[in-house]
Amino acid sequence: MEAGSGYNSVPPSTSFDKSRVLDVKPLRSLKPVFPSASEIPPFVCGPPNGPFPSGFTPFYPFSVSQGSPMQMPMGPVPTPLRAFRSTQSPESSRAFDGDDGMDGNADGYFDGQKRGAPLRGSSSSQRKTPKNRDTKPSLSYAARKASVTVFVGDISQVDRDDGNREVVNRVLMRFDALRRRLSQMEDAKELSNGIIKRADLKAGNLLMSKGIRTNMRRKIGAVSGVEIGDIFFFRIELCVVGLHAPSMSGIDYLIVRDALDQEPVAVSIVSSAEYGDVEDGDILIYSGQGGNFGKRDKQATDQKLERGNLALERSFQRGNEIRVVRGIKDVANPASKVYVYDGLYKIQESWTERKSGCNIFKYKFVRMPGQPVAFAAWKSIQKWKEGFSSRVGLILPDLTSGAENIPVSLVNDVDGEKGPAHFTYFPSLKYSKSFDLTQPSFGCNCRNACQPGDPDCSCIRKNEGDFPYTSNGVLVGRKPLIHECGPTCPCFPNCKNRVSQSGLKVHLEVFKTTDRGWGLRSWDPIRTGTFICEYAGIVIDKGKGKQGGEEVENDEYVFDTTRVYNSFKWNYEPALLEEESSNDSEEEYKIPSPLIISAKNLGNVARFMNHSCSPNVFWQPVLYEHNNQSFLHIAFFAIRHIPPMTELTYDYGTAHSDEAEGSSALNRKKKCLCGSSNCHGYFG
DNA sequence: GAAATCTCACGTGC
DNA sequence: CGCACGTGAGATTT
Incomplete structure (x- = not known):
């Protein structure tokens, strides 16, 4: 449950997660890293090579070696980036930004990470205007534009970059508490500055502008603190915990840069069953974005091989893991959806279809084996309810x-x-x-x-x-x-x-x-x-x-x-x-x-x-x-x-100690089997 | 050339 | 059903 709980301070240099990030092996080649070059599928929208031959090594953009399939491998580690960023003084951030020995070993880097580095904006602007001694971390452009007072709250810089279970839970709790309050105010029409139409967006935006968010460092693979099977009720919740950054778009991707070239690589998708996606157990047929399909007053057009679609195509060739979030109709609230994080998938096939006379991209996602069931369990429950099984x-x-x-x-x-x-x-x-x-x-x-x-x-x-x-x-x-x-x-x-x-x-x-x-x-x-x-x-x-x-x-x-x-x-x-x-x-x-x-x-x-x-x-x-x-x-x-x-x-709860006559109250206590990390051992 | 700012595409949630 | 909204990438301006 609470695995990986909290780095609230600077982690030791042996810290795992940061290392991965720092130890980014720059993508010198745009080719997938497979053991044998002859097995690389050609760059075509063709049939897949099917089940990968034995000896197939999953492609990890961050790594040198292969760890367990579910975990990013960890290599030997230079000093974590965090160490340079843990203090928020302009000096330290400048040290980080300017030290090319640090990220300068990369002739390519993940744009997303660099962008995610919260001090980038402030440190660079400080260079230009050294008078600006503002120690507050730079936040989103929107936040700065609105000149929101930056309130850091109890989310540390480290937690904001990479989460853990506890931080993810806390951020979600604070999000929903605020959302409920804003909904209440909206219901009562007590907001003087006009009516809030989207309490979810308002709450999410407010929290994000105040830095109450986590996993801002975007990466391929699992997101720390978010577990397979976790559920969400708003798209913006996926943003605040860093599971899927775009608040609307279904495809999230990073731009992977090389000295010579750059290309988008998909990191996560949100599938909504209504988009024509076919969903069944461990397989997901996903449609590309764009083309105005299903929009009332717009003419459908061919989808283009750009943005998210291009990212999916490249991910298909690279064979990288993609997080999949399944959007399912909420039984309690049929107008809205529940989003289930269903773990890591890979694209096994990609093709185009005709729809309303226009081209549409299709991608076959296959779930990585060995992951706990999530969406499949929902399917079973549905069958129990319908009486089919x-x-x-x-x-x-x-x-x-x-x-x-x-x-x-x-x-x-x-x-x-x-x-x-x-x-x-x-x-x-x-x-x-x-x-x-x-x-x-x-x-x-x-x-x-x-x-x-x-x-x-x-x-x-x-x-x-x-x-x-x-x-x-x-x-x-x-x-x-x-x-x-x-x-x-x-x-x-x-x-x-x-x-x-x-x-x-x-x-x-x-x-x-x-x-x-x-x-x-x-x-x-x-x-x-x-x-x-x-x-x-x-x-x-x-x-x-x-x-x-x-x-x-x-x-x-x-x-x-x-x-x-x-x-x-x-x-x-x-x-x-x-x-x-x-x-x-x-x-x-x-x-x-x-x-x-x-x-x-x-x-x-x-x-x-x-x-x-x-x-x-x-x-x-x-x-x-x-x-x-x-x-x-x-x-x-x-x-x-x-x-x-x-x-x-x-x-x-526990009985009052003053009510403990003799040892009776003590005897009544039972060994706790709740199994949580902060278990008190006994209760009653 | 680089940073700041704008525009666009992306659906959702009520 | 129609409106308003946040984000990131790319385009444009400074």
């Missing part, structure tokens, strides 16, 4: 027996156990005794659906004037308490402020894990902030005292808001929008009223969610009126985008 190990198609509006599968494909111990499925909370009527509550007066930004809606006012969810039902931010509309509100059941009370939205599966009993995961991709389920069960009355306490202590299926939980940051940073920070820090939320729920005998899917020290789900108290009684609910939301079939986990 059944899920292996399926025990029950719906363990809720219709109690939820979406079936929940029960699956065991690891051993012979036929299901979890008996319990009664119930989708919500049960209070053992009736609630006091001391706090009568009143709903809003909205007639059909509460409108974001409506100052008259009392439910919105209870949320400090902010509608808690975006228009597509995603939670905007964590709060001590979210107020949803309830039965006393006259608004429709489909009011957007009823997200957590309207039941499951993703197809969940209770499955047998290899070492942690039963667990919960989803067939559908889940985007950050999506409601997953609530914690159902019987509310334990703490007033029962000792008896109740013992009851809770022997209960593995208990949820308790009063435990100690790791703090974490999920909300947007007000400073990015030049807003004042609110007083209550997200890290120190106080739970409004204690709530203990037992799901031992009665509960829903939430009782199967396991603990993790690096969870992908968090819980959030939600309140809505229920027959004039205040009922608190615990709703679970996705911390980040969760690819299908990824186990859903949350932080179980």
Whole structure:
């Protein structure tokens, strides 16, 4: 998961990644580097040479030797570039830029890298205007043009150039938090400077202009910190993590220069099924760009062998690896797409076809063997859903027996156990005794659906004037308490402020894990902030005292808001929008009223969610009126985008030490098997 | 000649 | 359905 975690400071000179980059063997020859020249396919758009003969060596533009097929090989290393760039003083950047001993050994170089070198602009301009002692790194042209104040945030120069898992996650979290906030403002039309039409672009652009991005150093092959199977919901997300630089175009390429010549080489593509691309498992037939196909008011023309098309052609000849991102229709949101990073492919064939009387380029991409499944898994899930093939190990198609509006599968494909111990499925909370009527509550007066930004809606006012969810039902931010509309509100059941009370939205599966009993995961991709389920069960009355306490202590299926939980940051940073920070820090939320729920005998899917020290789900108290009684609910939301079939986990927290009477609390602690790099070892 | 600036192509997401 | 948008490469200007 967190492999390669963070160089936050200057890495040692033996550092792997930078070496690769620095140790660029200039491409002296434009011919592919194959063991035998006789095996080089001729430069024609012809049939491929099929499976490569044994002894075929993958072509690595950066390398001298061949490492494992999935990894860029690493050679002996000169001092990393970083060492010269780690300080941001003009002197050091000049040293880097001017020292031709460094990159001057290259009579050719990757233009992309040079361009990606963030200090290039400032160091060169400093040469011209030495008075400019601005130590801020130079950013994009657009950023400079708009004279945006450069705010470096907590992304170091090193992380900006080359990412790792942690940095990629952090950048994506910050992107989505900002995006949700901008969507919220857009929904409420509270933006004075005109309406934001594209919150995704706005958020992405803002982050990138402030240097909150990673993997700016463009390269062929894997991108550090982005894993096969990772999912994205916006094209601009691919830009901020450096997986695919163009915000629109489907083909990303570098210009590879030689002393005599230069040519484009493809590094990544984004395939959208609607573009006429044929997709099946490990094969992808990709169409070239240009030609105005499928555009309403434009005449189709021949595609030209230039730009992306030329890059693909050259990549076909070179046999270099190309990252493939597959765009798939989002089941939860059919108007938009999910982008799945499907790993490295090579082009095996290239040809032209006729379409509407014009030429169109076609490329056959074949997936490199030995990579974890990603897109292929989506295909399987699709087949399960359509009933064409059944899920292996399926025990029950719906363990809720219709109690939820979406079936929940029960699956065991690891051993012979036929299901979890008996319990009664119930989708919500049960209070053992009736609630006091001391706090009568009143709903809003909205007639059909509460409108974001409506100052008259009392439910919105209870949320400090902010509608808690975006228009597509995603939670905007964590709060001590979210107020949803309830039965006393006259608004429709489909009011957007009823997200957590309207039941499951993703197809969940209770499955047998290899070492942690039963667990919960989803067939559908889940985007950050999506409601997953609530914690159902019987509310334990703490007033029962000792008896109740013992009851809770022997209960593995208990949820308790009063435990100690790791703090974490999920909300947007007000400073990015030049807003004042609110007083209550997200890290120190106080739970409004204690709530203990037992799901031992009665509960829903939430009782199967396991603990993790690096969870992908968090819980959030939600309140809505229920027959004039205040009922608190615990709703679970996705911390980040969760690819299908990824186990859903949350932080179980730990018991208060002062509650540890004798060794009982200690005994209750369980060895944690979450496997994350920051695992605390025990939980409970 | 090189750097700064402009223009164009590329679809997406609402 | 039509609008507005960011990026990188190449063209053009300074």
